[in-house]
Amino acid sequence: MLAITAALWEKKAMHKKYGFLCSLFILPFLPFGQASAQSTASGAFAIEEIVVTARRREESLQDTPIAVSAFSEEEMDLRGHLNVNDIASATPNVNIEQSSNTSGLTNSPTVFIRGIGQQDFVINTDPAVGIYVDGVFIARSIGSMLDVMDLERAEVLRGPQGTLFGRNTLAGALNLITKRPSTEAFDAKFTVAAGENGYSQINGAFNIPLSANLAARISVMDRKRGGYVEATNYDDLWLGDDNTQAIRAQLEFAPSDSTRVNISTDYTKSRAAPSPMVAETLGNGYGDKNALVAASTMQAYWWNVSAPMQMASFSGLEVCKTLAGQQTDTRCMGQVHNPGPDVYETTAVWHDIHGVKDPDPTNKVDTLGGALVIEADTNWGTFKSITAYRGFESDFRNDHDYSAILLFTNINDDFHQDGRSQEFQLVGNAMDGKLDYTAGYYAFAETGTERVSLVGLAGLWVVQGRENGVIPPTSTVPWAGSTGMNPKGGARFQRIVRDIDNTSNALYGQVTYHFDAPFHLTAGVRATEDEKSFDVTIHRDYCPANPNSAVQPAGGPTSNGDGFIAFDKVTDVCQVSTGSAKWNEVDPMISLAYDLNDTTMLYGTYSTGFRDGGFASRFPDGLPDTMPAFKPEYVTSSEFGVKTELLDGSFRLNAAVFDTTYDDMQVSAVPVAIARGTGIENIGVGKLSGVELEALWIVNDNLRIDASVGLLDASLESVVGGGFTTGGFKIYDQSSGVTCTASATLRCIELNDVVLPYTPETNYTIGITHRLPMSSGGNLTTRLDYIRNDAQQFKITNQIDMREDAYTVANISTTYNSADSQWALTFGIRNATDAVYSTAGSFSTGNGNSALNLSRPRESYLRYQHWLGN
Template identity: 30%
Template sequence: MFLPSAVSNRPLLLGAACAALLAAPVHAQDGPAAPDAVEGIAEITVTAQRRATNLQETPISISALTGDALDQRGMADVAAIGGATPNLSTTSGGAGSGGTSNIQLYIRGIGQFDFLAASDPGVGVYIDGVYYARALGGVFDLLDIERVEILRGPQGTLFGKNALGGALQFITAKPGNDFGGTIEGTFGRYDRINLRGAVNLPIAEDKAAARIAFSSKNADAYGRRLDLATGRSIGRRPGDQDSFTVRGSLDLKPSDRIDILLSYDKTRERQESPPIVNAFIDTVNSAAPLWNALVGGPAGTPWDQRYLSPDPDTSYGTGLTDNRLDAWGASAIVSVDLGPVEFKSITAYRKIFSLFGVDQDGSPLDYASTRNRDHQRQFSEEAQLSGTGFDKRLKWVVGGFYFKERTNDFNQARLLTGLYPALQALPGPLDGSPLSAPTAPGGFGNPLNLGLDLNLDLDTTYRTTSYAAFGQATFDVTDRLALTLGARYTDETKRSELSVLRVQSNSYVIAPGSKVKESYSDFSPRASIDYKVTDDLFTYFVYSEGFRAGGFDGRPTSEAEGLHSFKPEQLTSYELGFKTTLFDRRLRFNADVYYGDYKDIQLRTNTVSNGILVVATENAGKARIRGFEAELTARPVPELELTASVGHTDFDYRKLGNVPGLTFTSKPLKTPEWTTYASGQYSLPTGFGQLVFFGDWSYRTRTYNDAVNTPVLSQGAYSLFNARLTADFGKWSLAGFVNNIADKRVITDGFTVEALGFYNTSYNRPREWGITARYRF
């Protein structure tokens, strides 16, 4: 059995130093700068308050990554950004779903544990102001990105749709008046061939411009599937890449007061799931002994420890590994200058088709596998009015938000295949009780047999309609002191129409047309005070609240479970922070401390009730969350830039709900206690241009992948290292890189159904190297 080794080092010095400084984060990690560039650290403008502000004077715990920083770090998709950001976890939902493009986002211990539409995200994702509602397709390409803003803590006022733990805002590059662009190709290990490019097309000066960008990723698989008897590779190999993304935008300015930005994007993926392996197989305290006795044993192929995976990339599974995604969206952003106020409308429509599956038993047997087919579409409209008053001392924004979504999830669960007909064929109940009043399954017509027919077709359609009104105002009491008040009221209705068919017995757990409906409302206030102590030191305090709507169980195995709903989550948060820029902008240091009361926590449970497997979502009581983030950027000389960050999350359950196995010492999913990052970049002028040396290191303490902290699914403390060398000749550049230099294999996801005895894990990609050539025109 393959198990990860733990790394015992701790970020003591950096963590202690940052913790002693109290404060709040915000750090922009900039790209390579030529020696003759501005000697100080460049300022970054963010729109975290729905208006342009200097990052260093924005009273929010926020990190910012510029497009150059993403390129230099080789961050090609959303799942890559977590390692460089304190208290942020970004992984794809591998072992639980088989869907490479299903994102799992967590900030300060709050996120989304399931990809189903039955569960809403705890971290909001926005691209150019458009809300992305689902984890499906969430591992999207960071194509032609101007910057990424990571907002920590509840964003219930301006980013209100379930932004309980925070929000990720992606801002794409906009069309401009100058013709130009880039084209690049990357070639590397596993026969990788990546192509991407962008071109800016001026149409009419100051009146119209267009921009088109594309990305193509192709690489061979790094995983294997083996025949147990011969040890030879069989079937399609998991872990390849085959995706294409295109984005186009058209900026129209019919007058000096009107701006219309039209955008369209499309993504297509046709690849295999990542390698998903058996970390542990329980053939004692699960249904495996019964299945082996009646199905696997008589066939001469019991499911047991022989199917434990020999390494992180190898399994003996033969089930479905397809991983398909078709996603597209269109938006129109209309901005109108009305003189004293500005009006903005963000109208968007998005559609997703996703197909993926996972062979959970990791064997050629029909013991446990699932396959999901999802169709999602959404329409959203946000209208804003913003302006200033009192000689620009008052800055305000008010608006309304409308969101409508329909998602159909068709889930084929094939669990314990063959057990139901084997029980039907027995002469009577397994415990010898009379068939007229059985107390155990077995025997033709025994009603208890139905609970073990877990070949299920679950067909569920979710509908969500959400309305919200919001407003926020900032008043400059003095030139240095400002107060901000904001609030959002949300009214949301969810409907679910479902049916669950037992395939082998051809009987319904839940009949077609069954419906359930719930409505939720919430008032989310926000208040902050900020004070500019000096021109270089900015401090703030924030009180904020956020909520995540409730919902319904997405995998009901009984009629009662199909009608079961769970309550919304609530978070009340307090933050105190500072941001400082020193030594002629050669040093920037931002830090914060936070405290949160988190209640009615939504967690997924896997239990057995009256002999029936129950996979449900329950509210798990209350927790206290506290910690800090600190980020530092230094440019002691124009050629050298250094960054460092550390995050700490202390998550303690204070009250436990109905979640079996959860204890007061349990830790949250996807949330290491410590997250640390450091990078260095040195630019060396040469006679033909410059050489840019870049390296980074990320460190995380133990991370748990399920609510009850199953040890075999957890990942011990680990470090990852990357390096890049770029030769920049002006229009041309050539870069060589190595990712995961030490070839450290890390569990990124884990999933178990204890009643069935499988414990699945998936890992990060192995060491990869490559060369990237870029041409700017």
């Protein structure tokens, strides 16, 4: 059942958890850590050295003094990973969900690391977690739900990475490294999979030597997964499906022993139904969903836009002013349109700009990338140039009322972005290897357009009171004059065109000095200059003389002859506004590492990061006189860690403790200057601290156990001005003398009771892998993953239906590996316990409706893999 309760949960004391895991830091000092192990790992399972590039140079994972998790291709195969979302489940304090809370698009992920991330998808909001493919930054959330196709490894860097990776990595970075072409020999890998709920997948990767110094590599993928939330007002529409095809091609040329040139391109096509959102509360998301919504007329709502819509009575029918009517009469708006006990159903209907039911609301995303990488070994070190392009085109929509009645439909029918970057790097060493250095210059430029059409209730209202099968009769509410339906902006059809033109330039450098004693001191700095230009144009079918007037002029928009408002005339420009800003930031870092012995390193790191500021995006009632803006946010973090291998190298333990101060924190909220819609606001100062543990134990030749644990203590330390009011909620600091009086239109949250979004106190994963040798010479490998996530909120305003209780997921697989290592056959079950939980939530302050994004149910699959030339 959905994890919704009637009250906020209390914060739990965490000192016992911290004390337990902090005690693990003393393990390297205990006698058994230096003694011979009782058992050694050899044969089938072994701990191998992992090489990472988390600091822009190749080095061992165990020698890298930052919190980083790394997954090889073999490890991702073993765990059954399909995309970056799966990688997050195996990494402490990392949360990647497949859909944002408002886009309606499954290819626009919500990404958080250590409680810092991005929830909004609009074109002028930036990520807090940088996602990189072969060193190329992906600037927008749309199209960043990447597959693990033909990856050499995936690295998850936790904590601010402002020095080497730059802006918008204040939470961390996801660094994906694909396999490169090789001239050594031809090899190929094929994967064919099929399973429940329409799952099928075909992957192919081919390495093709063309000459002694030229090779190509081609990777292709085709994946389909059926949806799992039924849209009951359609004949055959299931939300949450997946229909993705991808291709990647590379050509690598080595004109000399010291020079390498790599040209790559990739294309991904995604076609899918809207996100699997199901209504939780219709009409009264502020309180008890089973309670009567206070009676009001439609006119009262439009005059009081900061209050809940109280829309259950909007039709004007007396029956809709009763609890029974709101729960049983389909002409009313309320829980009657909520499917009820079957949580995998929705009555949502998607509409086009004419207010007509869209028979095929397929979301479309096409992403394209290309890069030219030149590497040259010089007397000064390795010089590297990365010239890259990444962009996407998309067309998608979302039903923001989550019901059969048209209250608010959001149609992004043209959302595209083009990003170009150039980076120069120099990586080398001096002083007989005592000094390592990295220096670089980075330039980035992007342009993009988001054209979104907003079709709302008043924009589709019947001019003459004509009744429609879906929309309730409205003759009691006239259209024109001072009693008009929408006195704050003309027709409730609006097209907003958002254009961005952004640039970023940075210089960075980092050095590590290796002392004679076992100390390694690292220091770095990055200077960044960012410029943003943001243009907003609002088109409407009808532009009143004063778009922000309290009373709509008489006459209103024209009918199209069928009793409905005509929506074809969208060329009228009602308002235009422009915002521009420039920031100059400096991000320093310093780290000291100490080699306790050959297998144990202790380190401490201080680092910083920032995320760009920007401008408001949504203007339901027209543009204000001045474009609302928000400031950059900043993070400073201290981290102490240990990386060690014990028991003669059969047990690896990496642990970190961190403390982060989060200044000018950006949150997804209703902008104060607009009072409606969703945007970004600087709310105050946050504090995030925690512990992370990753362990791998080779018990014997045929048994390994791995685990990751994340503990997080997140709090809002102060709020702007002592009190922050957003969308019918007020967060206030009682200790500063600010008070709050709750009412029917205002909910009060004391500062100390605020739970920050996506900050579960505990998350952990335990994996057990057993290998059984067979008489055929092959082996049977069984894998169990047990994943646990504590309760978490989805909104800073902490609505009772915008949270998820703790949940547990188990994944199981059994693989037969052939004796010649040329093929493998896997049977697996994802979400074996059939856990039902939500991963994102959306709440509309305009209509009181709320919805949750549901996880996939239990699904079994069969996978065959074949290797050639290995």
